[in-house]
Amino acid sequence: MIELLNNGPMSIKELAETLGLSSAIVTKHIQKMEEGGLIKTESLSGTRGSPKMCSLAIDSLTLQLRTSSSEKALNEETKYTVEIPIGQYSDYAVKPTCGLASESKILGLVDDPRYFSDPERMNASHLWFGSGYVEYRVPNYLHAGQAASQLDISLELCSEAPSYNENWPSDISFYINDIEVGVWTCPGDFGSKRGALTPSWWQLGTQNGLLKSLSVQATGTFLDGVKLSEVTLEDVGLKLGEDFRFKLASLETARHCGGISLFGRHFGNYKQDIMVNVYYKDKIRTE
Known part of the structure; x- marks a missing residue:
């Protein structure tokens, strides 16, 4: 999803169709990433309800899993x-x-x-x-x-x-x-x-x-x-x-x-x- 959104905003429906998943599953993952600050969403008015558009909230993220004792010092x-x-x-x-x-x-x-x-x-x-x-x-x-x-x-x-x-x-x-x-x-x-x-x-x-x-x-x-x-x-x-x-x-x-x-x-x-x-x-x- 992050790779897809790197190309620009997409709706929940568009993400689901591209990934071959249900909208419910995509929505659940989007909610988790939104809570973590990775993705932001915006509801736009449309002819059939209000589709939720998703986009990246940050440009980069650094994750360090292991640090040596000397680096820690x-x-x-x-x-x-x-x-x-x-x-x-x-x-x-x-x-x-x-x-x-x-x-x-x-x-x-x-x-x-x-x-x-x-x-x-x-x-x-x-x-x-x-x-x-x-x-x-x-x-x-x-x-x-x-x-x-x-x-x-x-x-x-x-x-x-x-x-x-x-x-x-x-x-x-x-x-x-x-x-x-x-x-x-x-x-x-x-x-x-x-x-x-x-x-x-x-x-x-x-x-x-x-x-x-x-x-x-x-x-x-x-x-x-x-x-x-x-x-x-x-x-x-x-x-x-x-x-x-x-x-x-x-x-x-x-x-x-x-x-x-x-x-x-x-x-x-x-x-x-x-x-x-x-x-x-x-x-x-x-x-």
């Missing part, structure tokens, strides 16, 4: 984790629509960027802006005998429309140390269904976002496992003894300047703030 990785409250940004420049909210109330006045400097912003569990950026400082705990091998950042976010609009694309740019590592176009600002953690008093539209995982590696930058850019960990210049900076931006020059809504552990669907994992290895010492 060289490849052994560990990590440290930091969770940064969304209100603990170190720099910002935002334009309306904008605002901040804690678990219990609106912080300051809505659509007044001055309140992004209010000390109470540290309690924010939801913030939003129509254009601009927020930047966070992430502690670098590595010492001279260690080298970073991967940087992962997980956060819940979406576009920012007045009230909400689930068809409101926004080009969201991700930066590490002022290096743009990639741009993701969020499809909309989600408000039709209340977030699992969104407080009952909240009535301003936006309810939840999408949980996205950004990973900067030795071979490039990935978003949810899909390559976003060729920018590598070496390119962003993590320096020993120095914090590194993570910035989220909705640029006025972007094709879709649709703003950013960011969710912390008391808003949206995921009980977390900005989760950062820094993977590292011990440097090999030679006498």
Whole structure:
């Protein structure tokens, strides 16, 4: 099935006919591969129902079944984790629509960027802006005998429309140390269904976002496992003894300047703030 889909999308019926199998058997295998992230499906309207089109979700997959003891020693990785409250940004420049909210109330006045400097912003569990950026400082705990091998950042976010609009694309740019590592176009600002953690008093539209995982590696930058850019960990210049900076931006020059809504552990669907994992290895010492 994977070889067939390498040539382009196919429906369940087309796969079944080509393989000489029943549609029920093909459907079962497709479901398993979809759960494993290998295949994605989409239902298309047709004259007789809605045929399900299947396509490959990833370009490559590496599977290592056996590793020697020496390779294990060289490849052994560990990590440290930091969770940064969304209100603990170190720099910002935002334009309306904008605002901040804690678990219990609106912080300051809505659509007044001055309140992004209010000390109470540290309690924010939801913030939003129509254009601009927020930047966070992430502690670098590595010492001279260690080298970073991967940087992962997980956060819940979406576009920012007045009230909400689930068809409101926004080009969201991700930066590490002022290096743009990639741009993701969020499809909309989600408000039709209340977030699992969104407080009952909240009535301003936006309810939840999408949980996205950004990973900067030795071979490039990935978003949810899909390559976003060729920018590598070496390119962003993590320096020993120095914090590194993570910035989220909705640029006025972007094709879709649709703003950013960011969710912390008391808003949206995921009980977390900005989760950062820094993977590292011990440097090999030679006498």
